[in-house]
Amino acid sequence: MPSMHAPLVALSCLLASVRAEVTIYGLTGQTTLAHLGPGSSSAPLSTTTSFATTPGPPQYTGLAAYNPVYMVPPAIPSPAPANQFSIGVPSDAQLLPGLSVKQRGSFxxxxxxxxxxxxxxxxxxxxxxxxxxxxxxxxxxxxxxxxxxxxxxxxxxxxxxxxxxxxxxxxxxxxxxxxxxxxxxxxxxxxxxxxxxxxxxxxxxxxxxxxxxxxxxxxxxxxxxxxxxxxxxxxxxxxxxxxxxxxxxxxxxxxxxxxxxxxxxxxxxxxxxxxxxxxxxxxxxxxxxxxxxxxxxxxxxxxxxxxxxxxxxxxxxxxxxxxxxxVIYPDPNNPPKNPLELLPQYLSHKSxxxxxxxxxxxxxxxxxxxxxxxxxxxxxxxxxxxxxxxxxxxxxxxxxxxxxxxxxxxxxxxxxxxxxxxxxxxxxxxxxxxxxxxxxxxxxxxxxxxxxxxxxxxKTNASQVKDMLINDGNELTPGYAIYENGQFARMALINYMTDPSGANDYTATIYVGGDGFGEPNAAPASVKVKYLRAPSTSEKDNITWAGQTLGGRFMADGRWQGEESVLTIQCDQANNACQIKVPAPGAALVFFSDAAQAAAADGPIETFSTSIITKSKNTVTIDPSVLATSNGESGKDRLHRGGTSYGAESSGMAAYVAPGIAALISVLAGTAMFIRAS
Incomplete structure (x- = not known):
């Protein structure tokens, strides 16, 4: 391998969150107010927002990545899926036909x-x-x-x-x-x-x-x-x-x-x-x-x-x-699709x-x-x-x-x-x-x-997956068993419904091994559970994994915010049963084996940050003398950089940095940053 240029890193500054609201329309006509995300306006500063004044899909003309469109989640079906049901799994993978090939964690x-x-x-x-x-x-x-x-x-x-x-x-x-x-x-x-x-x-x-x-x-x-x-x-x-x-x-x-x-x-x-x-x-x-x-x-x-x-x-x-x-490339053979009609298809195991x-x-x-x-x-x-x-x-x-x-x-x-x-x-x-x-x-x-x-x-690269077709195969409550090195290790449970009342949260009672599989009872004394949660399937910002969030729109730098919450749920070993509640909406990852439970405890995650940021608003400060002797670039030399192959945005800019140096000042959108290799 030839020598590589020393890697250096840059990071935008922090910001405060401001909520803006607008009335738009959803599946059942006019809906509740929908927040548009952080920022001093309802959309990125260089864009505009407009909405239909009659029921139907709202129209937004800003950058799609920050759109404020909110759609009402589908109603709970009648009758609703059962909210109490059992799942039986063997502890030995050889007793469960149809498992996948061995999968890597990087899947x-x-x-x-x-x-x-x-x-x-x-x-x-x-x-x-x-x-x-x-x-x-x-x-x-x-x-x-x-x-x-x-x-x-x-x-x-x-x-x-x-x-x-x-x-x-x-x-x-x-x-x-x-x-x-x-x-x-x-x-x-x-x-x-x-x-x-x-x-x-x-x-x-x-x-x-x-x-x-x-x-x-x-x-x-x-x-x-x-x-x-x-x-x-x-x-x-x-x-x-x-x-x-x-x-x-x-x-x-x-x-x-x-x-x-x-x-x-x-x-x-x-x-x-x-x-x-x-x-x-x-x-x-x-x-x-x-x-x-x-x-x-x-x-x-x-x-x-x-x-x-x-x-x-x-x-x-x-x-x-x-x-x-x-929407982008009009074609008489491919008429525009209505997201309101498509939404339920994405909230189904059938997809x-x-x-x-x-x-x-x-x-x-x-x-x-x-x-x-x-x-x-x-x-x-x-x-x-x-x-x-x-x-x-x-x-x-x-x-x-x-x-x-x-x-x-x-x-x-x-x-x-x-x-x-x-x-x-x-x-x-x-x-x-x-x-x-x-x-x-x-x-x-x-x-x-x-x-x-x-x-x-x-991380073992020896995991096998099985769709368990739980709850009689109901499309709104799917679940998967995951085996690792031939032994039952984890279960993934999903609830596609949105119901803030809690009435459509479900509880799955999981039986491990037992007479049904010709095995001894194998329920552990307890399991660990991590939840993927949000108030609604239409939520854009308030999403958490094990109690932590990566931040909503305009609020992320790739680092966790908040305290991690890994639940320990006691199992009934006498009856070989572990009861796991899954919120509506949400997903639960349940860790059963000893090795899986040990892996559930997150180790330290290496993160990266800039050494010094000179913008005084929402940032730390730096001695001006450091900047005076740095080798940064002037903002007037910024270069445009563009977007994706579909609907690319070319209003951006990029900064070139000469290779082979150990530290530099990078000017990105008016924010000077002193950068040092991590």
Missing amino acids: FGFSIEMSVANQLIGTSSTNLHVPFLNFMSIIAEKAGEVHVRVGGNTQDTAYMVDSLPDGKFLDKNREDASNPTGTPIIAITPDLLFMLANVSSLVNIKWYLGIPFNDTNWRFQIAEKSEAILGDNLLGLQAANEPDLYARHGHRPENWGPEDFFEEFSAMTQAYSSDSQVPVKNNLIAPSVSSSGWTPEQVWDTGFVEAYSDYLQALAVEHYPSDNCA GQQLVAPYLNSTALAQQWGKPFMMFETNTASCGGFPGISDTFTSALWGVDYALQMAYSNFTTALFHFGGQNVSYNPFTAAPTNESAIHQWTTGPIFYSSIFLAEALG
Whole structure:
């Protein structure tokens, strides 16, 4: 490994919370007042907000990541699901048929559109974003490591250059973009890869990268440089992103199909094998079809895996349950979807079951072929998600259920996608750079799903999952048993209903072992429980995991706020029963085995902070003499940085920092910060 630039980190300042309110409409007409989040106005300062004056979906014209749209949770069905029921589980995994393959704690990972790497990860190899490091540290501590993909639509036309003006590592050309989704053509420098390597030196993150597949003049510079710079921290290289959509987007002839893809992949692998600067030849990930054009079987039927097995590290697909594309890209064949009508679908166990069903044949075939099977990109809906769904507690519960359903169905990885500030589904979002002097980052509810999954699967990389179809398979009260090293370890319980009265909280009585399984009674004396909670499935800010929160909109830096609360619940060993209450709404992770209960106690999580912040409002202060002798940049030299491939926001800016220095002053949105390597 060559020497890397010393990693340095930057962090926006703290802010105070202010609530604003507005009357909007929901499923049943006019609803209660909905808070719009922190800040002195109802939306980011550079945007406007407008709402319908008649019943129907509210209209919001600001940045989607901070939208104030609130929708009334679905009513409790009549009759309501039973709120008292029992679950029997054996203590020995061999007595429970249908368990998944062994899963890693890093199962739930992240996908970052290559064009927004500078918004989320850092602005250079020596200037890393502190909140990103902190958010990732949470998952790394619980799962052992984090898997992150940098790619997406923008990878297919990406090309590498030695340098860019003003020291940038990424530049976008929108004028040349031919994709109807507005995907820019991007140029990157090796400093992007040095940045990823420096992140990995601080947090145990391993990376997937995308390489271009837009023409037969194959460009492998990303592969060459990433192998040299990232080394063992490079997990694999995705070749082709959603090739089944190439023809639809005008990148291939109209009749271009799976056989044509097979032939192009052949040409690519021949060139790949001949490239002496790519030392590893078996780390490609494909075919990454979206299933909107071709089914995976259409690719398998070409003999794809048999032909290219020596090059394939893993098989992958990409899939979203719905799309919000018509709002951004009007299409008479794809009319706009009404989030109010879609909301109940995300509050149902059927959602995950239906999403994985088309892939069960492929996950079985992958096991025969000895290949991991990955969901390489997913989230609540493509083209940025749905306001009022993707950015609420609905998505947190849905994300837990969907991810566990994928794990149970023998996917081996699931990567949830990030865009820029103009999408609703981000696991977390940087503050708009014209407001970063007064606002912090925003935690997306689905990030809590990743924490839940990391703890549910643990660090042993030997966890197996079973959908228990509890409560007679009721779609509003799903539950999963999780075994570790062959023994019952944890149970995940979800309650999709919203009922502040408590009448639809449910109590599951869990029996471990016993005569029903030909085992001795095995209920422990007590269990530990962590709850994922919010007042409503429509809540955006007040979300807690084990009593702690990462902060609502504009209030997060990736560090926990509040005191952790891990409940100890006594079991009735005489009757072999442990009773677990699950709030409406909420999810409970119950730790049964001794090893699981020991792991439930969080160890110290390494976090990162800037050394000194000079803005006096909401910050600490610094001796001006320190600034006088620093090597910071002037705010007048700020550079624009843009957004995601879908609805990107380009009002931001970035700061370049010269490599190889030990400390610096970084000027981001008017806030000077003295930064020192952690």
